[in-house]
Structures are given as structure tokens and as C-alpha cells.
Amino acid sequence: MNTKQTWQRLLKYAGKYKIYGILAVISALISVASSLIGPFLIGRTIDEMIGKGAVRFDEVFRLLVLLGFVYAVGSLFGWLLTYLTNRLAYQTVNELRGEMFDHLNVLPLKYHDNHPQGDSISRFVNDIDAVSDGLLQGFSTLLTGVFTIAGAVGLMLYTSPLMTLVVLLSAPASYFVARFVTVKSQQLFRDQARILGSLNGYVEEMVGGQKVVQAFRYEEHSFAEFSAQNEQLYQTGVKSQFYSSLSNPATRLVNNVTFSIIAMIGSVMVILSRITVGDLSSFLIYANLFAKPFNEITGVITQLQSATASAQRIFRVLDEPAETPDRPDAVDLPQAQGLIEFRDVRFAYEQERPLIKALNLTVTPGTRVAIVGKTGAGKTTLVNLLMRFYDADAGEIAVDGVNINRLSRDGLRRAFGMVLQDTWLFGGTVRENIAYGKPDASLEEVMAAAKAANAHGFIMRLPQGYDTVIDGGEGSLSQGQKQLLTIARVMLVDPPMLILDEATSSIDTLTEIRIQQAFLKMMEGRTSFVIAHRLSTIREADLILFMKDGDVVESGSHEELLARGGHYAGLYNSQFAVTT
Numbered sequence: 001m002n003t004k005q006t007w008q009r010l011l012k013y014a015g016k017y018k019i020y021g022i023l024a025v026i027s028a029l030i031s032v033a034s035s036l037i038g039p040f041l042i043g044r045t046i047d048e049m050i051g052k053g054a055v056r057f058d059e060v061f062r063l064l065v066l067l068g069f070v071y072a073v074g075s076l077f078g079w080l081l082t083y084l085t086n087r088l089a090y091q092t093v094n095e096l097r098g099e100m101f102d103h104l105n106v107l108p109l110k111y112h113d114n115h116p117q118g119d120s121i122s123r124f125v126n127d128i129d130a131v132s133d134g135l136l137q138g139f140s141t142l143l144t145g146v147f148t149i150a151g152a153v154g155l156m157l158y159t160s161p162l163m164t165l166v167v168l169l170s171a172p173a174s175y176f177v178a179r180f181v182t183v184k185s186q187q188l189f190r191d192q193a194r195i196l197g198s199l200n201g202y203v204e205e206m207v208g209g210q211k212v213v214q215a216f217r218y219e220e221h222s223f224a225e226f227s228a229q230n231e232q233l234y235q236t237g238v239k240s241q242f243y244s245s246l247s248n249p250a251t252r253l254v255n256n257v258t259f260s261i262i263a264m265i266g267s268v269m270v271i272l273s274r275i276t277v278g279d280l281s282s283f284l285i286y287a288n289l290f291a292k293p294f295n296e297i298t299g300v301i302t303q304l305q306s307a308t309a310s311a312q313r314i315f316r317v318l319d320e321p322a323e324t325p326d327r328p329d330a331v332d333l334p335q336a337q338g339l340i341e342f343r344d345v346r347f348a349y350e351q352e353r354p355l356i357k358a359l360n361l362t363v364t365p366g367t368r369v370a371i372v373g374k375t376g377a378g379k380t381t382l383v384n385l386l387m388r389f390y391d392a393d394a395g396e397i398a399v400d401g402v403n404i405n406r407l408s409r410d411g412l413r414r415a416f417g418m419v420l421q422d423t424w425l426f427g428g429t430v431r432e433n434i435a436y437g438k439p440d441a442s443l444e445e446v447m448a449a450a451k452a453a454n455a456h457g458f459i460m461r462l463p464q465g466y467d468t469v470i471d472g473g474e475g476s477l478s479q480g481q482k483q484l485l486t487i488a489r490v491m492l493v494d495p496p497m498l499i500l501d502e503a504t505s506s507i508d509t510l511t512e513i514r515i516q517q518a519f520l521k522m523m524e525g526r527t528s529f530v531i532a533h534r535l536s537t538i539r540e541a542d543l544i545l546f547m548k549d550g551d552v553v554e555s556g557s558h559e560e561l562l563a564r565g566g567h568y569a570g571l572y573n574s575q576f577a578v579t580t
């Protein structure tokens with residue numbers, strides 16, 4: 001998408017609020033007109049005061065009152081202009097932000113899997129901000145700048161074409177000086193932002209990994225690395241401030257030289273009676289008004305360039321195809337029994353690397369299935385297909401005999417309760433977190449679910465019990481406690497089928513036993529898939545699926561598979577046999 005197309009698309013959003021745009025243009029015209037009428041009145045006032053004993057006080061007074069009125073009107077409309085452009089910019093980005101959030105929710109999981117979270121967040125926050133700044137500054141500065149330049153040139157020409165020529169000849173010099181300084185300092189500001197980003201990342205990494213840092217006695221090394229980046233930030237910061245602070249004095253120097261030349265020529269013309277002293281005064285003010293917007297416009301152009309780049313990044317997300325919608329005749333799954341069938345299922349994340357080649361599998365209602373296999377074997381992929389986070393490339397997956405492509409995604413996902421290793425809790429109370437899938441649940445229901453999940457005891461020991469606020473999943477809860485809360489969350493919804501991912505780490509033995517018990521209770525009578533890491537879970541499963549390179553290469557009960565002496569027996573002997 002090129003710059004023109006980007007702005008056309010952006011302005012389409014802004015177009016919905018064009019009434020603010022039209023009013024802003026009118027306000028800009030009035031505000032600029034008053035700033036141009038002012039100097040004219042000042043000139044006339046001066047002409048009324050020249051010569052000893054020739055001051056027409058009544059006329060001077062009238063002009064001064066008029067001048068005051070003109071400037072008051074100018075200020076009022078200047079403020080209105082800021083207000084209206086603010087409304088226009090914020091309404092526009094508000095809509096853009098809303099659309100982006102909606103779209104992030106309907107993008108297929110594939111998008112989120114392939115894009116770093118930080119990048120999506122940055123598009124959502126930083127890029128939207130850049131577009132907002134661009135619209136805000138761009139609109140008001142360009143409008144007033146262009147009107148001021150045009151108006152000042154017209155009035156200067158009217159007063160003295162010769163002096164206007166001098167002013168116009170100086171304009172490119174002023175522009176290039178401003179541009180040189182702005183480009184240089186913008187480059188340094190970009191470097192500064194980049195180094196700051198990297199420093200942020202480094203600090204985040206070090207704070208997050210403090211335990212490991214200390215355990216490996218990495219503090220000195222980490223401090224040295226930090227100091228180097230910090231020093232770099234300092235150097236760039238100083239340089240960028242140096243250049244940006246040059247901008248004003250440098251352009252002012254060019255303007256002042258021009259100003260002196262005009263003053264000299266003007267004085268000669270006054271002496272020759274070609275213009276009045278009032279004309280000269282007005283002209284000098286116009287020359288100043290004319291020069292000022294160049295500085296601002298150069299600054300705004302860089303801002304507009306960065307807004308364009310940001311808008312392009314936002315539109316790239318908005319143009320990502322959403323998850324294919326449910327079929328129009330999609331049905332819900334009112335009361336799933338739990339019969340799951342995979343028939344000749346084929347799937348690849350990347351077409352050139354087939355993962356699941358021909359998966360056939362039947363799981364009868366109420367079966368507890370343990371999925372086992374080395375890392376990368378395809379265990380998560382199987383779950384991804386079952387939940388329709390990804391669609392199979394060929395073959396079919398059926399629940400209770402119905403192809404899942406014919407089910408609504410909502411209906412299908414409601415039929416499964418999921419407990420993942422990466423526990424996700426949001427900023428809210430314990431009660432709200434448990435009731436995530438059933439927001440209208442009563443406290444009694446929430447407590448019953450927590451009791452069933454072995455979570456009630458530790459919740460009651462929290463400072464405010466069920467009303468304790470969890471800070472975005474962080475805070476004082478242990479990993480195991482967080483997992484117990486997510487189990488309670490599923491217990492409350494009471495889904496007919498389950499998908500569980502056993503945690504592999506950071507859980508104390510007691511909590512682990514609690515989780516195991518909760519898992520077992522939850523699985524009673526339900527078709528359940530457990531990505532299993534513990535021998536006890538695997539042994540107690542009705543069916544073990546051993547996965548390798550994307551396919552189920554062995555299936556059966558623990559005893560059957562051991563007797564077969566194949567992959568599972570190999571894994572068992574190498575990993576578990578010693579501990580039994």
C-alpha cells in the first residue's frame with residue numbers, strides 16, 4: 001500500500017467526522033485571517049501617530065479597539081481549531097483502535113502463533129498513537145501554515161512587490177536550514193527510541209530472570225551490558241537534543257538576516273515616499289508570519305511520514321484474513337456425548353512440511369485419553385485441530401458423528417473444557433476469574449467448583465478470600481494455585497469433554513497431588529484428552545496415544561503397549577521405569 005492509498009484509506013475513517021473537519025477549516029481561515037488583519041491595523045495605527053502634533057487620538061483609539069477585537073476573535077477560533085482537530089483525530093483513532101481490537105479477536109490462531117505478542121501490542125499502542133499525532137498535528141499545522149503563507153504573500157505583494165521578492169528568495173534558505181536540522185535530529189530521535197526499546201527489553205529480561213541472574217552470578221556482566229546501553233542512550237539523547245535545539249536559532253538567523261535586508265530596503269522606500277511607515281511595519285510583521293510556518297511544516301512532514309508508516313502497519317493487520325466464518329447451516333452441539341473420530345486427517349502448518357499424514361482414531365464416550373510423545377511430536381497440534389484453532393487440510397474430524405466443520409465454532413468450543421499449562425488469569429477478583437465462562441454464577445456455585453478443584457482451602461487463606469484481586473495473573477499466587485483456579489473455572493462450566501495439558505514444572509508435590517485429584521474428578525465419565533507427562537496419569541488412562549512426527553504410531557492401554565515392546569515401551573523404560 002503506497003502513501004497515497006494509505007492516506008485515502010485513513011481519510012475515509014476521518015471522513016465520518018467531516019463536520020469537525022469542515023468547522024476546523026472555517027476556524028483555521030478565521031484565525032489566520034485575524035492574524036493577517038492585525039498587522040494591517042497596526043500599520044494604519046502607526047500612520048495615524050506620525051508627526052509631532054499630528055496624532056489623531058480618536059482614530060488611534062478606534063483602531064486599537066478594533067485590533068483588540070480582531071485578536072480576541074483570532075484566539076477564540078485558534079482554540080476552536082485545536083478543539084475540533086482533537087475531536088477529529090481522537091474519534092478517528094478511536095474507531096481504528098476499536099476495529100483493530102475486533103479484528104485481533106477474529107484472526108485465526110495462526111496469525112497469533114506467527115507474530116510476536118510484543119509486535120501486536122506495539123501496533124496497537126505505539127502505531128495508533130503515531131497516527132493520532134500525525135492527524136492532530138498534520139491537520140492543524142498544515143491548515144494554518146498554508147493559509148498563513150498564502151495570505152501573507154498576498155498582502156506583502158499588495159504592499160511592495162520588490163520587498164516581497166526578497167522575502168520569497170530567502171524562503172528556500174530558511175526551509176533547507178530547517179529541513180537539515182529536522183532530518184538530522186529525527187534520525188537521532190529514531191536511534192534514541194530504538195536504543196530505549198532495546199534497553200527496556202534488557203531491563204525486562206533481567207528483572208524477569210533475576211533468580212537465574214543471581215544463581216549464575218551474572219550480576220556484574222548484566223550491569224556492564226546495561227551500562228553500555230545506558231551510555232549509548234545518553235550519547236544519542238544529548239546529540240538529538242543538541243540538533244533539535246539548533247532548529248530555532250538557525251532558522252531565526254536566516255529570518256533575521258532577511259528581516260534586516262527588508263528593513264533597509266523598506267526604510268529607503270519610506271524616505272522616497274513609495275510606502276508609509278505603517279506599511280513598512282505591517283510588511284515586517286507579514287514577513288515574520290510568512291517565515292514561521294516553514295519550521296512547523298517541516299516538523300509536521302516528518303511526523304506525517306511516521307504516521308503513514310504506522311497506518312500501513314495497522315492496515316496490514318486489518319487486511320489479514322479473518323478466521324473463515326462458520327458455514328451458514330452450522331449447527332450447535334446441544335448435549336455432546338463425547339464420541340470423537342479422526343478419519344484420514346492430514347495437516348501441515350507449512351504446506352512444504354507435512355506434519356499429520358493420515359490420522360485415524362476413534363475415541364468412545366467417556367474414554368480418558370493420554371497423548372504421549374517427545375517434544376514436537378504433534379500433541380498440541382492434535383488439540384489445535386480438535387478445537388478448530390486450525391482446520392485440517394484433508395479428512396474429517398467428527399464429534400458425535402457430526403463433522404466439526406459443520407458445527408459452529410462457539411458450539412464446538414463450548415463442548416470442551418480446557419486447562420492449559422500456561423494459566424491465564426486476568427486482573428480481577430478470584431471469583432470473577434473462576435466465573436469467566438459463566439459470569440452469572442452464584443457465589444455458592446463458584447465455591448462448589450473451587451472445592452471440587454481443591455482450590456477452596458487456599459482461596460480462603462487469601463486476604464479477601466474470593467474477593468481477593470489478582471493482578472493480571474501475577475502477584476502472590478503460585479503456579480500450582482493458578483492452575484487450580486483454572487481447573488475450578490472449567491469445573492464451573494461443567495463441559496461434556498475435556499482437554500488438559502499437564503504442567504511440567506514449578507509445582508510443589510502437595511499441589512501436584514491436589515491437581516491430579518482435581519483432574520481425576522473432572523475426568524469422571526467425560527471424554528478427556530490429557531497431554532500427559534506423569535506416569536500416574538498415563539497409566540490410569542483408558543487409551544494411550546503415542547505420537548511421533550505428527551502421527552499416532554501406537555495406541556492402546558499401558559499394559560498392551562508395554563507388551564508390544566515398541567515406542568511406548570522404549571519411552572517407559574528410559575524415563576519412567578527407574579522411578580517405579
Ligand SMILES: Nc1ncnc2c1ncn2[C@@H]1O[C@H](COP(=O)(O)OP(=O)(O)OP(=O)(O)O)[C@@H](O)[C@H]1O
Binds near residue numbers: 380
Ligand atoms: N504455528 C506453527 N507454525 C509452524 N509450525 C508449527 C507451529 N506450531 C507447531 N509447529 C511445529 O509442528 C510440530 C508439532 O508441534 P506441537 O506443538 O504439536 O508439538 P508437541 O508435541 O505439542 O510439543 P511439546 O511437547 O514441546 O509441546 C513441531 O515440529 C513444531 O515445530
